[in-house]
Amino acid sequence: MMLARVADSLYWIGRYVERAEHMARLSDVMLTATLDRTEAATEVARIALAAVGDTEPEKALAPFKATQALVLDREDHGSIATSLARARENARQVRDQITTETWERLNLVHFRMTDPNAGRVFRDGSQAFLHDIIADLHLFKGAADATMSHGEGWRFLLLGVYLERAQLIGALLEVCFGDGKRKPITDHFALTSVLRMACALEPYLRVYTADMQPRFILEFLLLDEDFPRSLRFCTDRIEEHLAVIARNVEPGHANPERVAGRLRARLQYADMEEIQAQGASAFISGVLDECAAIHRMVYETFVAYPLEQRLPA
Amino acid sequence: MVPRDLVLCAPSYRREMQNLYVPHGAYANVCGSDLIRQPDGTFAVLEDNLRVPSGVSYMLANREAAKRVFPGVFRGAGVRSIDRYPDLLLSTLKGMAADWRPNPQVVVLTPGVYNSAYFEHAYLARLMGAPLVEGRDLVVHDNMVYMRTTTGLRRIDVIYRRVDDDFIDPLTFRRDSGLGSAGLFNAYRAGNVVICNAPGTGVADDKAVYAYVPEIIRYYLGEDPILPNIETFLCREPAQLSHVLANLDKLVVKAVGASGGYGMLIGPHSTRAERAEFADALKADPANYIAQPTIQLSTAPCLIDSAIEPRHVDLRPFILSGEKIAVTPGALTRVALRRGSLVVNSSQGGRLEGHLGHRRRP
Numbered sequence: 001m002m003l004a005r006v007a008d009s010l011y012w013i014g015r016y017v018e019r020a021e022h023m024a025r026l027s028d029v030m031l032t033a034t035l036d037r038t039e040a041a042t043e044v045a046r047i048a049l050a051a052v053g054d055t056e057p058e059k060a061l062a063p064f065k066a067t068q069a070l071v072l073d074r075e076d077h078g079s080i081a082t083s084l085a086r087a088r089e090n091a092r093q094v095r096d097q098i099t100t101e102t103w104e105r106l107n108l109v110h111f112r113m114t115d116p117n118a119g120r121v122f123r124d125g126s127q128a129f130l131h132d133i134i135a136d137l138h139l140f141k142g143a144a145d146a147t148m149s150h151g152e153g154w155r156f157l158l159l160g161v162y163l164e165r166a167q168l169i170g171a172l173l174e175v176c177f178g179d180g181k182r183k184p185i186t187d188h189f190a191l192t193s194v195l196r197m198a199c200a201l202e203p204y205l206r207v208y209t210a211d212m213q214p215r216f217i218l219e220f221l222l223l224d225e226d227f228p229r230s231l232r233f234c235t236d237r238i239e240e241h242l243a244v245i246a247r248n249v250e251p252g253h254a255n256p257e258r259v260a261g262r263l264r265a266r267l268q269y270a271d272m273e274e275i276q277a278q279g280a281s282a283f284i285s286g287v288l289d290e291c292a293a294i295h296r297m298v299y300e301t302f303v304a305y306p307l308e309q310r311l312p313a
Numbered sequence: 314m315v316p317r318d319l320v321l322c323a324p325s326y327r328r329e330m331q332n333l334y335v336p337h338g339a340y341a342n343v344c345g346s347d348l349i350r351q352p353d354g355t356f357a358v359l360e361d362n363l364r365v366p367s368g369v370s371y372m373l374a375n376r377e378a379a380k381r382v383f384p385g386v387f388r389g390a391g392v393r394s395i396d397r398y399p400d401l402l403l404s405t406l407k408g409m410a411a412d413w414r415p416n417p418q419v420v421v422l423t424p425g426v427y428n429s430a431y432f433e434h435a436y437l438a439r440l441m442g443a444p445l446v447e448g449r450d451l452v453v454h455d456n457m458v459y460m461r462t463t464t465g466l467r468r469i470d471v472i473y474r475r476v477d478d479d480f481i482d483p484l485t486f487r488r489d490s491g492l493g494s495a496g497l498f499n500a501y502r503a504g505n506v507v508i509c510n511a512p513g514t515g516v517a518d519d520k521a522v523y524a525y526v527p528e529i530i531r532y533y534l535g536e537d538p539i540l541p542n543i544e545t546f547l548c549r550e551p552a553q554l555s556h557v558l559a560n561l562d563k564l565v566v567k568a569v570g571a572s573g574g575y576g577m578l579i580g581p582h583s584t585r586a587e588r589a590e591f592a593d594a595l596k597a598d599p600a601n602y603i604a605q606p607t608i609q610l611s612t613a614p615c616l617i618d619s620a621i622e623p624r625h626v627d628l629r630p631f632i633l634s635g636e637k638i639a640v641t642p643g644a645l646t647r648v649a650l651r652r653g654s655l656v657v658n659s660s661q662g663g664r665l666e667g668h669l670g671h672r673r674r675p
Binding site: 001002004005006007093096152156245248249250302303310311312 | 425436438446
């Protein structure tokens with residue numbers, strides 16, 4: 001049992017933290033890639049920007065400026081600065097529900113971002129700055145895992161993390177493998193960069209070796225059972241957490257755990273041949289739609305439920 | 314014994330509380346009285362805070378910090394532990410619930426993160442293991458109070474509210490309040506939920522009522538007060554008013570309903586113009602003022618800009634009352650940061666320190 005408002009805040013902490021981490025990684029890969037002025041580098045910048053919903057082609061030609069805005073711009077709703085500010089704001093609302101260790105980690109990232117010198121630090125060493133943010137957020141998740149009770153609150157936090165991750169990786173895959181109009185990515189460098197954006201390069205190499213095939217990459221990021229950023233892995237966790245959270249809700253409500261279970265099964269028993277025959281784009285957007293539906297149903301079931309249904313008779 | 318109009322006309326008087334009896338007759342479950350040490354070394358009560366006294370979390374958090382910084386001081390000094398405060402508070406609150414509710418649900422009601430005492434609300438909720446709720450989490454149905462949880466509505470028995478009387482229920486008190494819950498007060502009157510402290514306890518914070526406290530103790534308890542009051546002149550009495558007007562430059566004049574160190578005149582530190590202004594105000598509305606001799610508060614050495622300097626302090630112990638009364642063996646020391654200032658209030662930039670309660674020698 002926990003307050004609906006608290007569950008809501010924890011869920012959003014998870015989402016914002018995951019979003020910030022993903023953005024930081026995309027920015028890092030983009031900056032590193034574009035240190036060489038090659039055709040492939042511009043392609044990488046285009047992919048990274050498109051994956052965060054920015055499709056203006058000229059931005060990909062000025063990657064430093066684009067990342068600077070993506071990281072530090074407080075006006076921008078999608079920037080890392082905004083995501084982290086919101087994560088901390090939510091955490092402050094539920095300060096009594098998260099352990100001091102967990103709160104401290106998030107507060108430290110917040111101080112790093114709001115430091116008056118943050119702009120200069122980013123200019124002088126962008127990669128180091130982004131690397132530190134990612135490391136901080138890993139520490140946050142580690143502290144949450146190691147010190148919080150693995151009860152309902154923790155599950156809402158992780159539900160947010162995995163739902164956000166599924167949607168972010170889904171969006172990245174859609175950009176890379178979905179769009180039929182653009183010519184498929186074949187360049188070796190661009191493909192490794194895509195794997196880096198999903199933090200998947202080393203785990204991929206261990207499974208498929210250095211053989212960079214778009215088909216293998218798609219398969220790995222969609223269907224791998226053990227890699228924590230594959231869609232299948234994310235939906236496994238989403239279902240697992242939802243099933244426990246929904247255990248104590250009276251029957252008759254919307255059924256997010258059922259939708260989550262169906263989505264998990266779809267990814268578990270998917271066949272790569274079929275996906276390709278059907279078109280990866282359709283498959284990925286189907287998964288993304290289901291994720292959006294789960295988000296909606298989580299709200300209807302646990303957070304913003306109509307009072308009339310729950311009043312004692 | 315206490316003039317009727319003094320209570321009935323107090324701004325914090327709540328007519329809505331008439332004929333309402335609370336469990337154990339405990340209206341002020343948490344009370345923080347401000348004590349000072351007089352020049353002769355005896356302690357006296359400066360002020361009572363029964364409405365929603367704050368600061369206890371600073372006492373607890375400062376103690377933790379002090380232990381980390383000065384472990385040596387603690388080792389030798391025989392300091393008594395204050396760790397039990399959250400536990401005592403929780404059992405006091407649980408004891409206020411109706412007998413037939415076996416495992417009462419206690420919550421802390423906060424105005425939200427933008428309140429200056431939010432840290433304290435969250436801190437106490439965390440240490441008590443009670444949910445920290447806001448007005449928007451509460452639902453009143455059939456005179457029962459519920460909170461919105463992930464698994465539906467859950468009944469609440471005791472609300473430790475850190476929201477002022479005026480804001481707890483827009484139907485009963487201020488209509489524009491979004492901090493409380495509509496119908497909460499009716500549920501309270503129906504006996505289905507207990508609000509701690511009870512609404513209207515602010516009457517006792519009134520500085521004119523303060524003057525009557527020793528008499529109240531003698532009359533109702535038949536015993537002498539252990540801690541004396543500061544000598545207080547009630548300007549509502551014509552004889553005392555003329556004494557006050559004649560000695561404005563020696564006295565401290567306070568508005569009775571004001572708090573936070575506002576609306577007061579410190580005679581010896583005032584200018585002629587300020588005194589004239591207060592004299593006019595006194596004549597216009599004498600009942601609104603009291604006066605006390607200027608007391609030299611005791612000082613404690615404080616670290617100010619890397620030098621040790623004396624600053625005036627007062628002491629706020631916390632008293633819990635429900636089925637039983639408990640006083641925590643420690644207190645909050647508040648410091649007047651400006652040199653020579655006699656106004657000690659956290660709303661005016663006072664700093665807070667923990668105070669160590671020593672074990673009395675047998």
